[in-house]
Each structure stands twice: as C-alpha cells, then as structure tokens.
Amino acid sequence: YYMRDLFMGNKKEGNLPASNAPPPHPPRNLQGQLLPLLLDDELQSCIPIQELAKAANIPISTLSEQIGSFRSKVETVFKTTHPWKEESVHDEYYFDLTCYALWRTASVAIPQDFSKRDVFIRSIGRRLLNEITSQGMISKKSIETLNSSSQKALTLTDTVPCIIEILNLFQSTNYCTSYRLGDKNDVERTGLNVFDQLDDGEISSPSGAGSVNCLVSVFDPAALGGALQITGEGSRFAPDFVGPTLAAVWERVGGEGVVAVSFESYFVDPVYRPNPKDFFPNERFYQFTIARK
Numbered sequence: 001y002y003m004r005d006l007f008m009g010n011k012k013e014g015n016l017p018a019s020n021a022p023p024p025h026p027p028r029n030l031q032g033q034l035l036p037l038l039l040d041d042e043l044q045s046c047i048p049i050q051e052l053a054k055a056a057n058i059p060i061s062t063l064s065e066q067i068g069s070f071r072s073k074v075e076t077v078f079k080t081t082h083p084w085k086e087e088s089v090h091d092e093y094y095f096d097l098t099c100y101a102l103w104r105t106a107s108v109a110i111p112q113d114f115s116k117r118d119v120f121i122r123s124i125g126r127r128l129l130n131e132i133t134s135q136g137m138i139s140k141k142s143i144e145t146l147n148s149s150s151q152k153a154l155t156l157t158d159t160v161p162c163i164i165e166i167l168n169l170f171q172s173t174n175y176c177t178s179y180r181l182g183d184k185n186d187v188e189r190t191g192l193n194v195f196d197q198l199d200d201g202e203i204s205s206p207s208g209a210g211s212v213n214c215l216v217s218v219f220d221p222a223a224l225g226g227a228l229q230i231t232g233e234g235s236r237f238a239p240d241f242v243g244p245t246l247a248a249v250w251e252r253v254g255g256e257g258v259v260a261v262s263f264e265s266y267f268v269d270p271v272y273r274p275n276p277k278d279f280f281p282n283e284r285f286y287q288f289t290i291a292r293k
Contacts, residue, residue, distance in 0.1 A: 018277035024082045027092040028174040030222060035173055037131050038241055039089040039098055043067055047127045048102055055120040056109035063105060071101035082225055092174070092222045099239035100226030107230075107237050117237050125244025129166075132245075138165040146252060154253050156195040156203060156212060156290065162249055164192070170218070170242060180217040203254055203292050211291035214250075217268070218242050218284045228267060228281070240265065243286055250290045263288040 040046045043064040053060045075097055084093040110116050133143045142162040145154070160181075167179045182190030194214060202210035221227075227238035247261040267281035 016275050016277065019273075019275060021081065021280050024093075027082070027084055027094075028177075028222070030090050030092060030095055030174045032169075032173040033135060033137055034132070034169055034175075035089065037128060038173075038175070039095060039102075041088055043098075043102075047131070048106075048124055051120055051123045051127060052102070052106050052109060055116060055123070056106075058109055063109070066105045066108070067098070067101045070104050071097060074100065078225065093225070095222050096225045099223040100229055103226065103230060103237065103239045107235060121240065121244050122247065124241065125246075125248040126251075128241065128245045129248040132166065132169065137169055138162065146249065153204065153255050153258075155200040156250070156253055157197065157200055159249050159253060160192055160195060163246060166245060166249065167216075167218075167242075175222045175241070176218045177220040179219060181214075183215050184217070203259060203290065205292075211289055214288045214290070216242070216246065216286040216288065218286070220282050221284050224267075224281070224284065227284070231267070240284075242284070246286070247288065250288065253290060254292070258293060259290050260293050261288060261290050 036045065037047050039048070043049055044060055049060055049063055049067075052058070052063055056063075078093070078097045078100070082093040082096065084091040084097070087094055089095045089098055106117075106120065110120060129146075132138060133146055136143065139161075142165050145158055146162055148154070164181065167181065170176055171179060180190065182194040184190075195212070199212045202212055221242065223239040223241070227240065230238040243263050243265055247263055250261045251259065253259050264287050266285045266287075267279075268283040268285045269279050269281040270283065271280070273279070
C-alpha cells in the first residue's frame with residue numbers, strides 16, 4: 001500500500017459519510033406501577049415534573065406548557081427516525097420524546113447551575129425509591145432491608161438483592177430490555193456476587209476513607225434517544241431514572257450521611273464500526289463510586 005502510494009498514489013478516500021442507522025425495532029409498550037412515576041401523559045403527577053417545579057420554583061402547569069411546546073418543535077425529527085404508534089408515554093418512542101422535552105425544559109429552568117441540576121436529578125432518584133418501597137413494588141424483605149437502614153448499618157452486600165429487584169422492576173416496566181450488574185469481564189463479580197465482605201469492610205471501617213466501584217449496564221433504555229440527542233447538543237444534563245435510583249439505594253449504606261455516591265454514565269455501541277462517524281449505541285453504561293465520607 002505504502003510503496004504504491006509512493007510511486008503511483010492511492011485512491012483518495014476523503015471523509016466517509018455516516019452510514020444509515022439500523023432500522024428501529026417496533027416501540028415497546030411501557031406499563032406497570034412504575035410508569036406513572038416516571039412520566040404521565042398529562043405531565044402533572046410524575047416525579048420529574050414535581051421535582052422540577054420545586055427546584056425551579058415554577059408552577060407545574062407552566063412547566064407542562066413549556067414541555068409541550070418543546071415536544072411539538074422536535075417531534076417531526078424524532079418521529080422520522082423512531083416512529084411511535086400512539087401519542088402516549090406508554091409508547092417507548094413517545095416516552096423518549098417526552099423525556100427529551102422535559103429535560104430540555106429543565107435545562108432552561110435551571111440554567112448552568114450544575115449543583116442545582118444535580119440536586120434535581122438526585123431528588124428524582126430518592127423520590128422514586130421512596131415510592132417503590134411505599135407502594136410495595138419490590139419484595140417485603142427488600143423493603144424491610146432498606147427501611148431498617150436507619151436502625152442498623154446497611155452493608156453493600158445487603159443492598160444487592162434490592163438493587164436487582166429494582167433493575168427487574170425497570171425491566172418489567174419495559175423501560176429496558178435487559179441489564180447487567182457488574183463487570184462483564186469478571187464473571188465471579190456479577191449479579192448477586194457483585195460485592196463481598198471485603199467491600200463491606202472498605203466502607204464500614206470508621207478509620208478509613210475507602211471507596212468501592214460498581215458497574216451497571218442498562219440495555220435499550222426507553223430514554224436513550226433523548227439522552228443521546230441532548231449529549232450531542234453538548235450537554236451532559238440528560239434524562240436518567242436508573243442512575244439516581246440506584247444511587248439513592250447506596251446512599252443508605254452505613255447509615256444516614258455516612259457515604260457519598262457519585263456516578264457517570266456512557267453510551268456503548270456493541271458493534272465495531274470502522275467509520276468513526278458511525279455510532280449506534282444500545283447500552284447505557286454506569287460507573288458508580290460509593291465512598292465513605
């Protein structure tokens with residue numbers, strides 16, 4: 001190749017255009033007890049809009065109008081790539097569009113105040129966790145484990161069944177198709193075995209300032225398109241429900257105020273594509289860090 005290029009020149013390739021995205025799957029039907037907490041068609045009672053109203057000190061009715069306005073401006077673009085069958089948050093793609101509009105509204109209502117935006121996201125996760133337990137959406141044993149955190153020091157290993165049940169709840173709602181708890185390259189540290197007693201000791205030691213990492217993958221999340229769009233616009237303030245809810249569980253480890261939980265999320269395309277312009281992710285990949293304060 002290089003010798004031919006030296007003497008004769010090779011064909012100039014130039015910049016390759018982006019390939020067409022794979023055809024979208026038919027929209028899933030979101031359902032179940034969790035859905036109205038995530039989004040509702042009236043944009044009145046779901047947790048994100050209630051928490052946004054508190055954070056921005058704006059009436060819910062005003063926010064609903066703003067979200068509807070954002071949604072109408074971009075719905076043609078969204079529908080071209082991911083057509084929905086009904087204009088309802090029960091439809092995966094309309095849910096995605098509405099998430100995008102809600103978070104774009106939030107970015108205007110909470111402009112460039114990153115600490116306030118973080119409080120907004122965290123409050124969604126904490127409210128979701130409280131509603132999940134109060135409405136009995138997970139097992140009685142897991143509810144008792146989470147509610148007993150104020151009486152005894154909850155360990156990381158204690159939280160694993162609760163985390164799995166919450167991920168199962170998102171999956172049964174059709175919010176996602178599947179998930180993975182732990183590192184895919186370490187089979188022994190996945191699922192129920194994602195934490196061990198050494199991890200518990202790292203957090204429980206009062207003399208140390210240890211930290212433990214945990215990886216979580218969520219496949220085909222219903223808010224993926226909106227999150228990608230917002231990220232592509234240069235903002236990391238993107239729709240998310242799973243991340244802050246799991247963080248809210250781990251915040252209870254060790255007792256109130258003992259640990260700090262931080263997390264980042266990334267988008268993963270499972271297919272190698274030689275053209276760098278081709279990026280079609282189906283996975284939201286989370287890296288959590290649970291650290292003793």
